[in-house]
Amino acid sequence: MTLDPALLARLGPLQVRARKVMEGVLTGLHQSPVHGQSVEFAEHKEYAPGDEIKHIDWRAYAKLDKYYVKRFEMETNLRALLVVDGSGSMAYGRGAMTKLQYGAVCAGALAYLLVRQGDQVGLIVAGDADAGSTERLPSGVRSFLPFAASTGHVQEVLRRLDAAVGRGPTDLSGALDFAAEKAGRRGMVVVLSDLFDPTERSLPALKMLRGRRHDVLLLHLLDREEIDFPFDDPTRFLSMEDERQIDAQPRQIRESYLQELRRFLEDTRRELTRADVDYVQIPTDRAPDRVLLELLARREGSA
Amino acid sequence: MGRLVFAHPAYLWGLLALSLPILVHLFNRRRPRPLAFGAIEFVLRSQQRRVRRLRLRQILLLALRCLLIAGVALALSRPSIEPRGAQASVARGPQATALVVDASLSMRYRRGSQTLFGRARSEALAALERLGPDEPATVALCAGNPAPLPAPGFDRVAVRNVLEDAKPTYLGSDLTGCLAAAARALGESPVAGKRIVAFTDLAAHSLRLDAPPPLVPPPPGAPPGTQPVRPNVVLVDAAQGSELPNAAVVATAVQPAASLGARGYDVIATVANHSAAAIAGLPVALRIGQQTLAKGFVDVPAHGTAKKTLGAVLPPGTVAGRVEIARAEGEGLDEDDAQEFTVEVPRDLRVLVVDGAPSALRTRDEAFFVEAALAPARTGGRVAPTVLDAEAAINAPLDGYDVILLLDVIAPPKAFSEKLRALVSHRGVGLFISLGDHVEPDAYNDSLGDLLPRPLHLIKTAADPSGKADARGADQAARFGVVEWTHPLFRVFSAADREGLLGARTFKYALLRPDPSGGSRALLSYDDGAPALVEGQHGQGRVLLYTSTVSHAWTDWPVRVSFLPVLQQSVSWLAGSLEERAPLPSQVGNERTVVAPQGTRIAAVIGPGGSPLPLRREKASPQAQDSVSVPAPQPGLYRVQLQPLGGAVRDEPALGFVTRLDPKESDLRRVDEAELKAQLGGAGSAQVASSAQAAEGARGTPLWGSLLLLGVLALLGEGALTRR
Structure with missing residues (x-):
């Protein structure tokens, strides 16, 4: 069974969605991916x-x-830090789910899986700070949940993910710096972001993380409309992170847009691959369980 | 540069439609739907790359759309550029148009394969086609006296038919009058704009620069006090501004040339050269029928004339001839290169001289001086005198003589008198009677009776003829006192020669009784008032009575020089040949009246083309002579055919006449355009152009064609841009 995003979106709270995704992943795996609990x-x-x-x-x-x-x-178990981009652009998605929602499902499912095999999971929601937050967090970090491996912790992770709202400018580098600091010894950092970062500091930060010997996995989330640019009518494009806006005839700029996007994706893939960052590009209209399944299978194969 | 004028300015409101593309442009700028988009960075980068091109494209689109609308709106308003200085005297827009085509002789001028008239007609037809559907038109051919034009209307077919059927005439033209007539016709159209387009050669002779300009009277029903308006006058120059050199035979005169013999004549042709270059060695020929009688060459100065005399011996009777010049150039006016003439060459006269007092001594013979005067050496052989004494003459046949002279004849017997009376009265034979010692007045009155212009009374002796040598006798002799110098008999005397006539002395002469009928006239009288020479008419014939002798028995006149011409003229006059003059030539276009001799009627008048002309009879009463008026539209010889009562139709050469062209038409010198424009009301309302289209261009270079083309190009450009 495949959980396509439209179906998933109707499943209700994130917990249910994430769990469903996790189950879907588990069903797909013939062998338990869990090694941490081996008693060798x-x-x-x-x-x-x-x-x-x-x-x-x-x-x-x-x-x-x-x-x-x-x-x-078992004692060499993973410490996995999930970094979810909570910037404004992540709120985009006119389909079943926004990129942030999609990312939250994926992150939640991963948290389930990791905790289930005994790994510790931490969470960073990147973005500007909540107005009423009392946490003292550095710039670029909206929310942080330290590592833990309990089921209750997973619930907390899911709750935080569910509460995340896409807003404000992207400052992924701040969050990644913070992640590097918190991840401590070699761990796994899973970044879920669209990498739409006008400051272009995200990629150096990712490479820096990898430079600290963390296992960095980037799930590059893109909406189908961002990939295909299917607009026809004259449109006023509004930035989701700042005040920028522009009137354009999409038909006239489509070719140019697709060229720009293609160049961005290729540059990103090339740079991250060269830095040995595991890079996966995920259109948000794909079923998350299939995506995660393929991802895990690929990592299993490469492990 | 000129100023822009619009034929239909109302269409300029269409320019308001320019706001449409501008509104669409602005509306398009505001219409985009807002969309919060994540990957705006790439949209921005794409847009930045294209933004300059896009903005340019949008501006271009807007400009093209505006151009399309403006082009169509402006084209509909029919703009044109009017030359500087020109200004409309009437409202722009549709104009009532009068087309005036000069159809005068000068328009027959040939340039290449086309005449000026042919070109003018083509131009007029083209101008008619270019008239707008709301422009009424009328047409007139200008030749001869200006005629009123029909009111402008919308029946284009009728106007076109007039133009297509138009032919040039041989008449002169009064273009100034034609323009005035056209202006009057325009007054009958309610359309505000008035325009006259005249197609002419602009020859100076057809335009009167001192005449008032043409004015269009107010339309019927206009409020009182409405002023006449000045129409736009366009003169289309059929000659296209070029000079039109021409040579022509402008006059022909014929006069007897004694050096060439009895019927020798000099034909004097006047050749005019209407060009700026002198003509040397221009061939001139004199033709009678197909025969060339004389040829010569003439040099004609620039803008001058020269006379050429061509001598020829002509046959007796009415002679129709023609003088021609032969031009080398292929261009010019052919019709005036020849001129016809007619001349009446006197016929030979047969004269019977009845000598009443013959003498063996020649100088004493009564007929001596008469014979000498009528000798062939003196008359050129035209007169053939036969001298008989009285007795022989009484028995001789008198038929065939034109004139009979009775010189000092004893009163003839009744039979002879009756024969004479019949000849004079019915055959028109002339009778000359002179007196002498053989004449007895009463017997004469009895014998000749009413043949005598006045009865004889008695013989008066003023002085003794035998004593004429002494001074006293000479003083008492009578002299001629009153002379009818204007009579054909005495017309030959110049003022210097008259003394010779007045110096003659008469010693003896007859006194006459008063004329009971009053039909006689004394042509010559003595200084005592007694008549010396009396004329009378008897039926068809003429009678002259000389009251003295034609020998030197009673007078010394016969020995004087003045006797000779008077006798010769008397014989000619009695034979009627002095009046046998060819009718004077008339000018083409003038109606000609032809009067038939008594007892005949005019059957037909044949024109130069060989076809009979329409006759208009003017016979007032059955007794009056037949008289007809005929038009003379062509130059050349017109023949007259007579029909005697109950007889067959025959040609009467003596009544034939020649019509000639108006010599003014041969001079095609152009009018001064500036003066002409000034006469027509200035450059504001008059202009001269080489073609009607050029005139429209000068009056208004039409712009709507270019504007429409611009609009179409804008439409194509807009389509191409929006498809991309």
């Missing part, structure tokens, strides 16, 4: 205060009379 022994380590008591190898204690703690692969 890695090594013994002499017990030190602070270690989990449940990990003390009592057999070794019986033999050696020393406390040794078993260390498993």
Whole structure:
């Protein structure tokens, strides 16, 4: 079964949508992608205060009379930070879902999947700060949720995603800097954005993240109308992030627009690929579960 | 540069439609639907790349649409550029138009394969086609006296037919009068604009620069006090501004030339050269029928005339001839290169001289001086005298003589008198009676009776004829006192020669009784008042009575020089040949009256083309002579055919006449255009152009064609731009 965006949009709250997507992904996977919970022994380590008591190898204690703690692969579990672009342009989408909504579904599903396999998940919603927010966050970060791996945490992630509204200018670089700071050791950073950033600082920030040895995955969200530019009538195009506007005859500028867009996408893909950033371009009219499934399958294959 | 004028200015309101594309342009700018768009950055970049081109395109589109509307609106208003200085004397817009085509002789001038008239007619037809549907038109051919024009109307077919059937005439023209007539006709049209378009050669002779300009009278029903308006006058120059050199035979005179013999004549042709270059060696020929009798050459100065005399011996009777010049150029006016003439060459006269006092001594013979005067050497052989004595004459046949002279004849017997009376009265034979010693007045009165202009009374002796040599006798002799110098008998005497006649002395002469009928006239009288020479008419014949002798028995006149011409003239006059003069030529276009001799009627008058002309009879009473008036539209010889009562129709050469062209028409010198315009009311209402279209161009270079083309181009451009 494929969850196309129109159907998904009718499913109600984000939790339900994200869960459905996750289930769809899981159904599609013949083998559990979860490795964190494997119990493969890695090594013994002499017990030190602070270690989990449940990990003390009592057999070794019986033999050696020393406390040794078993260390498993599980302990090398992922810390995944989801960075969702909450700028104004992400609110675009005249179809079933806006790019932000689509991104939220994808991020929610990923959070489910990650937590389900024991990984820790954090969330950053990039964008200007909420007016009534008491959190002290740096510029470009509207909302931050630290890493955790509990189911309740996932609910919180979903709640935050659901509350995200696309507005204000894009300042993805600020959010990514903040992510680099919070991600700590090598982790995974999943960025969901349209990269419509007039400051052009997003790509350097992404490359910087990758430079810090994080596994960076960019889900580049684009609306179908942004890809095809199907307008005919004279249109006054209004910027969703600032006051800019322009009157244009779409028929007259379509060719030129498509050229500009193609060049932007190719430049972006080339630069990020060169920087070893995992780049996936996702039109928001595609079924999110299929997208995630393909993504996971591809990463599985490359792992 | 001139100023812009519009034939239909109301259409200029159409320019308001210019607001439409402007509104559409502005509306299009405001109409775009707003759309909050995420990828506006790329729209911006695209738009920036194209914005300059787009703006240019939009401005171009707006301009093309405005041009389309403005072009159509302006074209409908029919704008034209009027030359500087020109101004309309009447409202623009439709104009009642009178087309005046000069059809005078000078328009027959040939240039290349076309005459000026042919070109003028083509121009007039083209001008008629160009008239607007709301412009009434009328047409007139200008030749001869100006005639009233029909009122302008919309029956184009009728006007076109008049133009297509028009032919040039041989008449002169009064273009000034024709323009005035056209202006009067325009007054009958209610259309405000008035225009006269005249197609002419602009020859100075057809235009009177001192005449008032043509004025259109107010239309019927106009309020009192309405002033006449000045029409627009366009003179289309059929000669297209070029000079029209021409040579012509403008006059022909015929006079006897004694050096060429009895019937020798000099034909004097006057040749005019109406050009700026002198003509040398222009061939001139004299023709009678198909025969060329004389040829010569003449040099004619520029803008001058020259006379050429061509001598020829002509046959007796009425002779119709023609003088021709032969021009080398292919162009010019052919019709005036020849001129016809007629001349009456006196016929030979047979004269019977009845000698009443013959003498063996020649000088004493009564007929001696008469014979000498009528000798062939003196009359050129025209007179053939036969001298008989009285007895022989009484028995001789008298038929065939034109004149009979009774010189000092004893009163003839009654039979002879009756024969004479019949000849004189019915055959028109002339009778000359002179007196002498054989004449007994009473017997004469009895014998000749009413043949004598006045009865004889008695013989008066003024002085002794035998003593005429002495001075006293000479003083007492009678002299001629009163002479009818204007009579044909004495017309030959110049003022200097008259003394010779008045010096003659008469010693003896007859006195006459009063004339009971009053039909006689004394042509010559003595100084005592007694008549010396009396004329009388008897039936068809004439009688002259000389009251003295034609020998030197009673007078010394016969030995004087003045006797000779008087006797010769008397014989001619009695034979009627002095009056046998060809009728004077008349001018083409003038009606000619022809009077038939008593007892005949005019059957036909044949024109130069060989066809009979329409006759208008003017016979007032059955007794009056037949008289007809005929038109003479062509130059040349007109023959007259007579029909005697109960007889057959015959040609009467003596009544034939010649018509000649108006010599003014041969001079095609152009009128001064500036003066002409001034006469017609100035450049504001008059202009001269080489073609009607050029005139329209000068009056208003039409712009609507270009404007329409501009509009179409704008439409195509707009279509091409909007499709892209």
